[in-house]
Amino acid sequence: MTIDHHGLSRRRVLRLGAGGAMAAFLAACAAGGNGPSGTSSGNLEYWSGFASKDAENWFRANIVDAFNATRPKAPVTLSVKQFDTMDRLVQTALAAGAGPDIVLASGPAQVRAYADAGYLAPLDDFAAKLGWNDRVLPWALKTGVISGKLYALPSNYESLLCFYNPATLAQHGWTYPKTRAEFEALCAEAAGKSILPVAAGNADYQGANEWHVSIILNHAAGPEAMRQALTGKAKFTDAVFVDAVTQLKGYFTKGWYGGGVDRYFTNTFSSQYQQLAAGKALFNFTGTWGLGEITPFFGKEAGNSSEWAWGAIPSLRDGVPQEIWELSLGGTFSVNARSKHLDEAAALVDFLLSDPKRQAAGLSAAGLGLAPIKISQADFPADMDKRTSTLFAAIAAATDVGYTTWTFFPPKTDTYIIQSWEKVITGALSPQDYCKEIDSLFTSELTAGAVPPLPQ
Template sequence: MIISRRNFLILSGAAALTPVLASCGSGSGGGLQYWGAFQDQQQQDYFKKERVDAFRGSAQVRMTVKPNDTIDQLTQTALAAGTGPDLVLTPGPAQVAAYAGAGYLLPLEQYSQKYGWDSALASWALEASRVDGKLVCLPAGYETMMLIYNPATLEQHGWKVPTNRTEFEAICTEAKAKGLMPVAAGNADWRAASEWWVTFALNHYAGPDAVYSALQGQTPWTDPVFADAINLLSGYYQRGWWGGAVDSYFTNTFPNLYAALASGDAVFMITGSWATSEILPYFGAPAGNDATWDWAPLFPLRDGVPAEVWDLGIGQTLSINAKSANPDAAAEYLNFLETDPKRQAQGIAEASLQPAPVHLSEADFPASVDERLVRLYTKLSNAATIGYTTWTFWPQQTDTDLYTNFDKVITGQLSTQDYLAGLDGVFRNELAARKVPPAPTPTGLAR
């Protein structure tokens, strides 16, 4: 619904947006207050027209636009004071758990029954939206990890899109020998980007069943299957496959990486679905070149891992403020925002909005949509097996340690064994404190 919390800091101008309307406080004036933050002015204008002004419910919606880099703090401050918007936007399940524990969120079970959310939304959505068994939010936008590439680059070198580790490593070896960057990667713009690739290694080497077991506290993060996954990924860095070299990795910026992919100096990018909009200025007419891009599902890194695992990320959630003066109208608006497949598909096509977790078919999209996006979201809607993005399903401190200390692994400052032992210790503490977000089973997207 708004920009992913994992990449808002790297987008120019995001923090400069000014409010459209002044905040009136929860439920005041007989209307609903909605606070939003957006990737750009075009996305903001679209949302106001199609998701605010177009609502014809029992209460008028008043939208206030907040800067991306402060909306979470502003929301937290307002909720603590017993005010804030009627619909509470969060960056993901970990924040939801904190708000629910503080009593800021209204349970939604009665509204789920009233509006039939159990049939309108993917089953994982409700499963991942409960805290202590209570439904307290709905995912407002979801994302996945993917492989992006320039088809002309593969054709020039006689390569095909890899479908397994052997094929991938063969291309990386040859690409490095030719002076190319096998995988465009770097974290100069966003240090936490390192967790994108840890997510890739854990889910596609260890596998989603192993990750799910660890998130339930049943398997320790020190298990050999996780050590092997981290060693494999660290080895890719040491070979210069990720970002060209370890030193370069820490200075590579996303604009330069996108440009390298367009020019053919880089072969692949393993990133999130948010990149399908970020990449556009570097390809074709906007960039003054004839380059094109495409995407493919990520591939298994070990025998026994499913051929396609769709790493699930929840970019934002929506809840109802427990102090809302009009919770029924807030639920009516929440249902409007979440459940219409055509509205979700139109938002993807016209404003690059992340969709709510409804089932999307090709017929839901307008004729003007990029077919690559149709292919992405229809396949994601029908995914048989999901994986777990670390920024969605790991508790906050464990997640922070995961990406900050992984950087020490690839620079040789920390062994894999010590890295995982430290991670497991922090996770056990957060598990005992009931801070681990709920996770659906690996077949959680099935209806």
């Protein structure tokens, strides 16, 4: 779901930034752009899309109106855009010397392209002045640093998790797995009872492929191996990665994921949640964005008595920690270098990243993503679904962290991971050759300085 911070995250419809296409597009536009110089001279322009009207209304009341009440010099004007065209609109406007004062991007790779094109203002002085260095979680803040300068602040963070139906486990006397052996034994037993082990599919969004690849790389190869490879100290052709990819392909071949490779390509997200609620599927591996999607399929409103629960994804290799939470950004804030209101734009970014109680309220009331700032269990509303608040508390307290492909891999490599995974599961590409091409692309982009920075 790759989109902005207002509710859909890893499922953005348009990913012009993938595979270097955005960089080429920006370069072409910059070469021929004779558009207006600077953004509007009156209000601050803020462009965004929203997952629902409720989310938009909450954002207007609690962000736009609240900010404008205290900053009359340059009030915010919110322009609501369609998800499927917003990226292109922003890119075209920036290349023409215009665009919104606050620039939203899908992650570090897109920010780098904007920064390299000269479209973003450095934010280091504002970070020191406004206390961002202390407020924003260090790993997230570092992802916005390019060539030693801060160009972006994370708008929200995500992680990967497993949804399941506790009633299904209880009915068969099963317990939630923590290890590879437990996971595989449970999958085999479920399949023997005609229960789908893992509800999965990419009919709605091809990028769902990389959720599964990110999971196997972190929970089978392991976060330490990932860190070594992402810093150039190991190769993605090493046996630990090839074995992990082979392991995941095996799950697909057995029909454990989606019920078979052919069905994987036709399974929708709604059908996956329906299978969980009906006890026809055991697990669903997805991300925290699923919190805003899964509830309508369970309980009285859906016409059943089921409830959902979440669990940490099991360790899928001996020696890999049993609870790993992947670090991931769902979007970023930057300031347009041509903004006529740099101080006011920075103040708006500060407002967006302040007040943990407002952050928690946005998540509870409208499903808006949490910014990676310091937040505690006490900041969440008392009437909030405890499943959501305890999940984010667990992520914030994580001691073992992993790295998602869409946040920490460079764009060409990430695009290849998504698109070529389908060749792996259909047998058109071997795990060895898949890893070989990942390594080749990654090495090239690492040499070119296109790999996003890793947290300490």
